[in-house]
Amino acid sequence: MIQTAPSSGRINTNLHLTAFDVFERSTAESSPHWLQAIRKAGISHFAELGFPTLKDEEWRYTNVAPIAKLPFRTRVEDRLSPDLIEAHGFGLDCYRLVFSNGSFLPALSNIALQGTETTQEGGIIGTLSAALSTAAKHNSPTNDAVFLLPALRKHLGRQARANENAFVALNTAFVYDAAVIVLPGQVKLTKPIHILHFTSSPKEPITTFPRTLIVAGPESEAKVIEHYVGFEAEEYFSSAVTEIDLEGGARIEHCKLQEESAAAFHIATIQAHQAARSHLLSHSISIGAKLARNNINGVLDGSGIECTLNGLYLAKGDQLVDHHTALEHAKPHCNSHEFYHGILNDRATGVFNGKIFVRPDAQKTDAKQTNRNLLLSDDATVNTKPQLEIFADDVRCTHGATVGQLEEEAIFYLRARGIGLDNARRMLVHAFAADIVNRITIDEVREKLDQQLFDLFEK
């Protein structure tokens, strides 16, 4: 067991370190050596880093101390039903992977029952657990598993930086199952993939570590929805990590939809690596959780890359929602666009921190960042900060942040046409949100979300 001396100001991590020992023992038999090594490296980084505190520049507005105090339990029974899946399924014709408290549920998913499937276009979709268990059947490992395992071994933990972020480290240490999508070169999936994570903690708070790996080969294409849902008012901690590797010319649309319970903690990192001419379109829609933190990081590591990060965060009551984006322009002729909108009501807090690094090589970079915030109450706050570090001279980098209220002129115009005050405000708030939601290209998701937001503002 790894011990750390409790220094002043550090949050005690012994609970997690001890839990790792138990976890390691219980999974030793079923896990290959390479996976155990990844976990071990994860826990060492975590032990070294410890939980961040408000003194860390990266975490100055987001206090994670309450998370560290939660009892650390990782796995409990699920209580999902097909109806519940349908209610959160957008009526979407898709490949669906359903996880409950971190474990894959083949019966409620929409891929082959063994938990891995090769699509008609040749993409492979599956889970870490299924890949491991089918590969273990020595007499007849399936083709999917034969394909997935080397990909997992090569890519799992490769992009995400367990050495820099305690929560990435913790997730890596406790990685138990994962959604895995591997697209060989030229493979273009026609149906989207819906990864649905339910967390349920009716009695005691639990902790889950959702993990997603997307490996997009040259010129491949897919749309992925990563979706987090909880049960009302249940307290738990969902700590997610997603790695996306886009090879030359690959196109990925990634839509993260966070609808955790209002008492939940949600901390997630998306780490993308882009090769030349690849396109990443990312949406982060954050609606639920008491405390939500999203790190969305991309490295633009080739020329002719497009990277678009869209975000919408809604917070009310005492919710805190924090987005930290970091884009590294490493090579010339790449474009990045960030559009983040926040709507904050009651005593809610919003945080947006957008970093853009432009390396000396990255001439002709075009980076644009916009963060707009709507404060619907006098007690709501937002902390917004662009952070540009530019080391090339021939670049175009713009950023803009606004914090404001609804426009009185627009409200009056609507009222002057007979639309009541409440309705007029609602229309304008909805329009502000729709500006981001409309960028989602999966019709069913966009339409359902738009309706959901409209109903939400109706309340």
Next chain:
Amino acid sequence: MLEIRNLHAEIEGKKILKGIDLTINAGEVHAIMGPNGTGKSTLAQVLVGREEYAITEGQILFQGKDLLELDPEERAREGVFLAFQYPVEIPGVNSTYFLKAALNEVRKHKGLTELDAMEFLILIKEKMKILELDESLLKRPVNEGFSGGEKKRNEIFQMAVLEPKLAILDETDSGLDIDALRIVASGVNKLKRPDNAQLLITHYQRLLNYIVPDFVHVLYNGRIIKSGDKSLALELEERGYDWLIEEQSALTR
């Protein structure tokens, strides 16, 4: 229909309207003219319930109801309509959605059933012809990216859909070229009926060549200093406002 009695209004302590008396009956077209800064637009804003203006004295009755007691949206539902001098761009709010919501508010208030999407589309197609508006405008957010002329035409188009009893046109002619002015004016004329009324607010006589008023009033320094028929507008076009203002100050001296 509309009766304004001794209306006084101020903004931030500055007196703008200093005793307006004006009666408009159904079927009439009135024009209010006057130099800039005399209170023409203030009168329009007060009529539709802009809250920045404080009413310090006087009364406005609309079809027997005390208009000053009503919120802006209630006035609109009662049938008061303002074609804005500067229509507001509302990003993200779709034009069709907005107009359908507005029309259904008015219809609900009148005790009529709300129109569904299909019925509404049929109605607006017909009304668009009056203003020679391009249908693609309705797919865009309200007024967003519209040219100056398109915005003004869109105001009259909304008027055609909402069918108000009293339409107030605030400088609708400003910024319009002659072709656009003709289209707007002909639209307004087509909307004229025995049971509605129009109040045109304009700086220039030009508009009145196309929309012929029954009455012309000159507003100066917060009061109506002269009323007449359409020939007054022509006289103003020829002689300007100065003679009237001098005449007025001679009277009050």
